[in-house]
Amino acid sequence: MQTNFTPEQLADPHVAESEAILRKCVHCGFCTATCPTYVTLGNELDSPRGRIYLIKDMLENGRPADAEVVTHIDRCLSCLACTTTCPSGVDYMHLIDHARVHVENTYKRPLMDRLTRNVLAAVLPYPGRFRMALRLADLGRPFKGLFRRIPALKAFAAMLDLAPRRIPAQSPFAKPGLHPPQAERRGRVAILTGCAQPVLDPEINAATIRLLTRLGVEVVVPQGEVCCGSLVHHMGREEQALAAARTNVDVWIGEIEAGGLDAIIITASGCGTTIKDYGHMLRLDPSYAEKAVRVSALAKDITEYLASLDLPSHMPRGITVAYHSACSMQHGQKITMAPKLLLKAAGFTVRDPAEGHLCCGSAGTYNIMQPEISAELKARKVRNIEATRADVIATGNIGCITQIATGTGIPILHTVELLDWAYGGDMPAKLKGLQQAAA
Numbered sequence: 001m002q003t004n005f006t007p008e009q010l011a012d013p014h015v016a017e018s019e020a021i022l023r024k025c026v027h028c029g030f031c032t033a034t035c036p037t038y039v040t041l042g043n044e045l046d047s048p049r050g051r052i053y054l055i056k057d058m059l060e061n062g063r064p065a066d067a068e069v070v071t072h073i074d075r076c077l078s079c080l081a082c083t084t085t086c087p088s089g090v091d092y093m094h095l096i097d098h099a100r101v102h103v104e105n106t107y108k109r110p111l112m113d114r115l116t117r118n119v120l121a122a123v124l125p126y127p128g129r130f131r132m133a134l135r136l137a138d139l140g141r142p143f144k145g146l147f148r149r150i151p152a153l154k155a156f157a158a159m160l161d162l163a164p165r166r167i168p169a170q171s172p173f174a175k176p177g178l179h180p181p182q183a184e185r186r187g188r189v190a191i192l193t194g195c196a197q198p199v200l201d202p203e204i205n206a207a208t209i210r211l212l213t214r215l216g217v218e219v220v221v222p223q224g225e226v227c228c229g230s231l232v233h234h235m236g237r238e239e240q241a242l243a244a245a246r247t248n249v250d251v252w253i254g255e256i257e258a259g260g261l262d263a264i265i266i267t268a269s270g271c272g273t274t275i276k277d278y279g280h281m282l283r284l285d286p287s288y289a290e291k292a293v294r295v296s297a298l299a300k301d302i303t304e305y306l307a308s309l310d311l312p313s314h315m316p317r318g319i320t321v322a323y324h325s326a327c328s329m330q331h332g333q334k335i336t337m338a339p340k341l342l343l344k345a346a347g348f349t350v351r352d353p354a355e356g357h358l359c360c361g362s363a364g365t366y367n368i369m370q371p372e373i374s375a376e377l378k379a380r381k382v383r384n385i386e387a388t389r390a391d392v393i394a395t396g397n398i399g400c401i402t403q404i405a406t407g408t409g410i411p412i413l414h415t416v417e418l419l420d421w422a423y424g425g426d427m428p429a430k431l432k433g434l435q436q437a438a439a
């Protein structure tokens with residue numbers, strides 16, 4: 001694609017990067033077929049190609065974002081299906097990241113939109129505040145119907161839909177500390193505790209630590225970790241995201257220097273995509289650029305790391321698992337086979353739901369900010385999963401677990417919870433109904 005940026009504009013490294021990305025696009029439109037918003041809405045401006053044109057026009061003309069551009073950028077899930085499909089290697093992720101920062105810096109959103117975003121950015125990345133907010137959700141539930149009828153309050157109705165009625169107890173595994181190996185030592189890793197995940201489903205990190213230590217891996221839960229920053233990053237709040245990235249880089253570099261690390265284990269693929277991008281996010285900060293590259297190189301999804309441990313194979317256990325590949329797993333991190341191969345080796349029968357490339361509509365805070373599109377995508381995803389007639393759903397991202405669980409009665413777990421069970425752990429509580437099948 002031809003571009004017309006001035007030398008002055010290109011002196012800004014963010015603009016220069018976006019210009020290089022734009023030039024790679026050849027307008028072929030292959031990406032439209034796999035874009036969930038185009039597939040759902042049928043509007044070219046809600047396709048990757050349409051958004052690329054809108055962003056190009058906005059940046060090239062040095063214009064502040066306007067309501068139309070913001071509408072179509074906000075509807076993008078950042079699912080990155082377009083990057084998997086694009087034959088020209090267009091780096092849409094960094095282009096939309098830049099566009100979101102531009103929107104945040106140049107566009108004044110309507111009052112309720114601003115308020116909702118401020119609440120989400122102030123609550124979700126902080127486990128204590130998030131837990132408190134979930135407790136308060138009980139007070140808001142009676143007003144959910146009312147909120148849904150008032151357009152400005154729809155996001156609050158969506159939050160109440162997603163808030164679980166029972167908040168799990170805090171896990172001792174969430175506390176900073178060292179978990180020694182229980183077999184011959186074969187590695188040392190740090191684990192990202194996370195923000196929303198340990199509140200919504202503390203069993204995920206608990207199962208990870210139990211499994212790894214049983215396999216001979218020492219696991220450290222470092223003191224001082226914070227949210228990876230992806231929630232605010234996708235809102236265009238660059239400074240808040242970079243501050244989170246710097247804090248985590250300091251924590252993990254400290255651990256590398258103190259005891260050495262073979263990997264930084266991440267159990268939410270949305271976080272994994274962002275942490276693997278820290279090297280890029282902090283590339284212009286001379287104090288952090290090199291350290292961030294080291295951290296990104298060590299970041300591993302739990303299934304990536306387990307695949308390197310050469311686990312033994314088990315006999316079939318008579319349980320069929322529908323594997324839902326989170327967008328951040330398959331498109332963001334390009335991890336497609338490891339989770340399924342691990343499940344198969346552990347004795348599960350694995351099925352791939354149709355249209356596996358399409359997002360479930362969770363996408364960070366998307367299911368709160370864009371509840372209608374999100375609901376359509378969820379219904380489509382659930383239809384495809386239920387058609388597999390699986391006993392269980394497995395996936396690698398807490399956002400997908402929360403989203404899909406509100407649409408189906410099939411139990412949905414993190415892949416590592418099934419693997420922990422298969423390799424010597426207790427049966428996950430969510431699967432008690434399957435006890436007979438497993439016997």
Ligand code: SF4
Nearest residue numbers: 035076077079080082
């Ligand atoms: S990131 Fe997803 S929703 Fe956004 S343009 Fe690409 S395919 Fe479409």
Ligand code: SF4
Nearest residue numbers: 025026028029031086
């Ligand atoms: S597939 Fe790639 S090159 Fe083709 S229109 Fe989409 S982004 Fe551009």
